Amino acid sequence: MRIGYGYDSHEFKPGIPLIIGGVKLPHYQGLGGHSDGDVLLHAITDALLGAIAGPDIGSLFPPSDPKWKGSDSAVFLREALKRVAEAGYKLSNLDSALILAAPKIGPHTVAIRKRVAELCKIPEDCVGIKAKTPEGTGTDNAAIAHVTVLLVRNS
Numbered sequence: 830m831r832i833g834y835g836y837d838s839h840e841f842k843p844g845i846p847l848i849i850g851g852v853k854l855p856h857y858q859g860l861g862g863h864s865d866g867d868v869l870l871h872a873i874t875d876a877l878l879g880a881i882a883g884p885d886i887g888s889l890f891p892p893s894d895p896k897w898k899g900s901d902s903a904v905f906l907r908e909a910l911k912r913v914a915e916a917g918y919k920l921s922n923l924d925s926a927l928i929l930a931a932p933k934i935g936p937h938t939v940a941i942r943k944r945v946a947e948l949c950k951i952p953e954d955c956v957g958i959k960a961k962t963p964e965g966t967g968t969d970n971a972a973i974a975h976v977t978v979l980l981v982r983n984s
């Protein structure tokens with residue numbers, strides 16, 4: 830078995846769509862930075878790559894490369910899953926914690942879990958989505974994601 834851990838954060842910027850876990854959420858601002866700013870898919874990608882001691886998402890898909898501007902983050906996740914398979918493993922389950930002040934994630938948890946399960950090709954009950962508010966951390970203008978994954982041998 831292998832365990833992996835991923836972390837990511839992005840700053841909120843007005844006038845762009847908010848995409849978390851491959852789901853577009855209704856909100857007046859979105860996450861800037863790398864690609865489509867999908868903080869959850871980036872953390873999952875890094876957790877998968879970390880579990881096989883691979884290069885991290887920033888090395889594989891440099892944020893400085895204009896090619897990835899506005900890109901669908903599912904592309905990065907697919908590459909990580911491909912590398913996991915090549916290393917002889919498959920994803921067993923993942924757990925995540927999202928930290929953001931707004932919007933409330935609760936009403937969207939089911940949709941996010943469904944989409945992440947689809948993208949990762951694992952059952953929905955193998956995807957943990959937990960949302961917290963950034964109490965006392967002063968990060969109200971950011972979205973943060975922590976992710977752990979468990980890989981098992983692909984027999």
Ligand SMILES: [Zn+2]
Binds near residue numbers: 838839866867871872
């Ligand atoms: Zn990111």
